[in-house]
Amino acid sequence: MKAQYGQVLLVDNGGFFPEQEDYQDAAWFLMDAMKLLGTDAVGISEKELKYGRAFLLAQYKRTQLPLTCANLIDKQTKKPLVAPYLIVKKGTVMVGLFGLTSDKVDMGVSRDSVAVEDPVAVATRTVAELRKKGATVVVLLSQLGKVESEDLVTTVDGIDAVIVGRNTPLLQKGRLIKTTVACYGGEQGQYIGRTLLTLDAGKKMVSGDNETFILGPEVGEKPEVLTLVKSFEDSFNDKLRKKEKERAAQQELNRANGGTGNAEQAVxxxxxxxxxxxxxxxxxxxxxxxxxxxxxxxxxxxxxxxxxxxxxxxxxxxxxxxxxxxxxxxxxxxxxxxxxxxxxxxxxxxxxxxxxxxxxxxxxxxxxxxxxxxxxxxxxxxxxxxxxxxxxxxxxxxxxxxxxxxxxxxx
Ligand code: HEC
Ligand code: HEC
Ligand code: HEC
Ligand code: HEC
Known part of the structure; x- marks a missing residue:
């Protein structure tokens, strides 16, 4: 796409931290990988807060991954936890990007350290600010789910494209909602969505179109990413194997001792x-x-x-x-x-x-x-x-x- 179109922005709308408890390492690894791919903006969901605010902030600082979320507030500093928005110059175009996370889900262990502000109020304010700062194209990385994302871009003017996230169905052809091009990329990182925006002489959007593709083997490997993945997987597998052995040992210890095999139950x-x-x-x-x-x-x-x-x-x-x-x-x-x-x-x-x-x-x-x-x-x-x-x-x-x-x- 970069070769074909030239002015390409690569974004991820968040929700990529793994579900499994033992997979914390995959969280920081994915941030490294996205950084290596040159991702321009990355959104945040409650998944990215499942290991706590401090973990996310430490990895944010370490990887310098361009995270953005406009309505996620750090209770300690009373400021947005990460960049509320980003303005990225791609070719000749100034693109404003911002993320929104849901105010209707539990933030788990980060519940006491972050607050989530009303998405509509924050979006209205943020779009105005982006436009004022010279962004001629505005992109929303949404974690609000399908219905709420669609409602929001209908209510708030000035969002040219939205990447719809959180339990989102895969739609091969995106939709035009009023004047916003919406992308529904499915789950599990198996797809890539391409949103094409046609701009006028003032670099403002006149029309747009979205399509989502499955990432099959014909896409090929990027050598740097393959190396990163391989070295991560090797050490990660060793770690998981060791953990598995320890868990089995613990169970055997408990059993040998007449226990239930459940470590939590025994004093x-x-x-x-x-x-x-x-x-x-x-x-x-x-x-x-x-x-x-x-x-x-x-x-x-x-x-x-x-x-x-x-x-x-x-x-x-x-x-x-x-x-x-x-x-x-x-x-x-x-x-x-x-x-x-x-x-x-x-x-x-x-x-x-x-x-x-x-x-x-x-x-x-x-x-x-x-x-x-x-x-x-x-x-x-x-x-x-x-x-x-x-x-x-x-x-x-x-x-x-x-x-x-x-x-x-x-x-
Ligand atoms: C006097 C203290 C002491 C006693 C007694 C002791 N260990 Fe250790 N053990 C250590 C120290 C010190 C280490 C080095 C790692 C560390 O600092 O935790 C260690 C490390 C280990 C390791 C990790 C491998 C290694 O060598 O670093 C195993 C396994 C282990 N001990 C098992 C045992 C078993 C089984 C027994 C009883 C048969 C035992 N230890 C008795 C102090 C002790
Ligand atoms: C059923 C087998 C089993 C029994 C019984 C067992 N262990 Fe272990 N132990 C393991 C395994 C597996 C590991 C993981 C380390 C590895 O990869 O070898 C381990 C790890 C350790 C470590 C090192 C942890 C580290 O990496 O620093 C120590 C110390 C240790 N055991 C001590 C003991 C002591 C003391 C006992 C008795 C109370 C005991 N073990 C009983 C299997 C066992
Ligand atoms: C607070 C812990 C503690 C108590 C209580 C204790 N010991 Fe010890 N004992 C040790 C330690 C530690 C050593 C080894 C010291 C060294 O070699 O530096 C030791 C060493 C010894 C030695 C020497 C062993 C040798 O191989 O040379 C003898 C004998 C001994 N103790 C007997 C006793 C007797 C008898 C009592 C009760 C009156 C007692 N200990 C109470 C901790 C204790
Ligand atoms: C539960 C009590 C206890 C703990 C904990 C303990 N020791 Fe000991 N240690 C002893 C006793 C008792 C002796 C003497 C054994 C004997 O000869 O009877 C001893 C003896 C020794 C000796 C032999 C001393 C000699 O004169 O040859 C060494 C070395 C030693 N301990 C090192 C350590 C180290 C290092 C640690 C901590 C990592 C440690 N011990 C933890 C009780 C303990």
Whole structure:
């Protein structure tokens, strides 16, 4: 179309963020892709706000994608969340573009951070402003649905073309509504609509026409976009596969524990390291070489294994849900195990998150100034990391050992 017509504007009227919960990455990827395609203006629906205002704004800033929506107000700044309108010079023509989003749908998690103003009032004001600023052609990217979009362009004068969005049927031939050419491009990004406007010497529209085409294989690939898609899909698939594995692991953990397989229903609790070892052999074997795996024997040898002053730091989850309660639990829950550092097994799904990264604070719960006066995170950590970190530096003897053996260290 660019080759054929020269003065071509490429627009998307929004609603492209994915439905599926795990697909947040596809949201920013699509913004990158639209930017790469040189899209001139992009509208917004409530879908683009499903991950929150901050997510959208961060991606807006990062990609510099020309988002526009005239009636979407940021409650924090009291100003439009993104550009209320855009004026783009295409060839010799000044085109004004603006988006409208629906004031009749729930904004989900963004409900408290954005407000939606009345589309008709905003459109009237915006068209006047665009015309005043020299736009001779005005295009609306509408998320108001078929009926409301048609009503609006009938009520508000001066809109030359509207791209109708939100549950819109696909109409191969667009319609002329009063003097506005309407495009109905269907859903799922499988179509491209072409709106041709014929202008007079003053660059004002005299007639227009719209047609929608399916994007079949004959369209061909744009190499830059293909590269972007491939690299995104590879890493995205890996991520989804990993998530799927984690979800299955979580279900197995719950089942093995007599639960329902539904993580949300169970109260979080400790499970014991025997379970972990089934899937994390290498980590288990390394752990088994550390003194953490000897912590219970230390108490038994010292005949302190029934002493409540000593037990807490030498077992799993002392007196906590699912954790070590009495000596009967020693077979399964003695020693400093996986969950002492990684957290309750029922929270396995959240382990890969940043918030779960193991820090010095995790160690300091047990390695206190009285039990471990020489504790130095940088020096001690290599001894417990599951992957070899080169030659280990020997640790200094623990000056608190004798005191602990005499029973005075815990306090
Ligand atoms: C049924 C198998 C299974 C069991 C049982 C299991 N895990 Fe996992 N675990 C996984 C899978 C799968 C992953 C995802 C990482 C990957 O791609 O290998 C994972 C990830 C992890 C991670 C790393 C997360 C990251 O990416 O940083 C930790 C830590 C972990 N598990 C600890 C445990 C602990 C502790 C237990 C016992 C309470 C346990 N796991 C039980 C399968 C299991
Ligand atoms: C639940 C309590 C607990 C937590 C949490 C804990 N430790 Fe320990 N740690 C112990 C106990 C108890 C021993 C002594 C084991 C024994 O020999 O009986 C020990 C021993 C060690 C040793 C061996 C010391 C030596 O003299 O050889 C290292 C190294 C160590 N811990 C590092 C860490 C690091 C690093 C962390 C945090 C990532 C950590 N530990 C978290 C309780 C804990
Ligand atoms: C606040 C947590 C905590 C309590 C309570 C605690 N310990 Fe420890 N214990 C540790 C840590 C941590 C280490 C390892 C310190 C190091 O090596 O730096 C340790 C190490 C030891 C060691 C030395 C093990 C070795 O291999 O050299 C003995 C013995 C010991 N504790 C016995 C006891 C006894 C007995 C009690 C009760 C009087 C007790 N501990 C209470 C955390 C604790
Ligand atoms: C003393 C603390 C501690 C104990 C005990 C511990 N881990 Fe870890 N684990 C770590 C640290 C630290 C990391 C490095 C990643 C991080 O910082 O979260 C880690 C990482 C992992 C990973 C991710 C792969 C890797 O090597 O980075 C898995 C899986 C894992 N642990 C499983 C286990 C299992 C299973 C057990 C019990 C058999 C266990 N851990 C016991 C501290 C611990």
């Amino acid at each position: 979080d609790h400790y499970l014991g390291g025997d379970l972990c070892q089934r899937c994390h052999k290498a980590e288990y074997e390394q752990w088994n070489t550390t003194l953490h795996a000897q912590a219970w024997k230390t108490l038994v040898d010292a005949k302190k294994d029934a002493n409540a002053d000593c037990i807490p730091c030498h077992v799993v989850g002392y007196k906590k849900p699912g954790g070590f309660q009495t000596g009967d639990d020693a077979a399964r829950l003695s020693n400093v195990q996986c969950e002492n550092c990684h957290g309750m097994g029922t929270q396995h799904e959240s382990y890969p998150t940043q918030a779960r990264r193991i820090t010095e604070a995790t160690c300091r719960g047990c390695h206190t100034s009285s039990t471990s006066p020489n504790f130095d995170f940088a020096l001690y950590s290599p001894h417990i990391l599951h992957k070899p970190q080169g030659a280990l530096k020997p640790l200094p003897p623990n000056p608190a050992k004798q005191k602990m053996l005499q029973g005075g260290a815990a306090h």
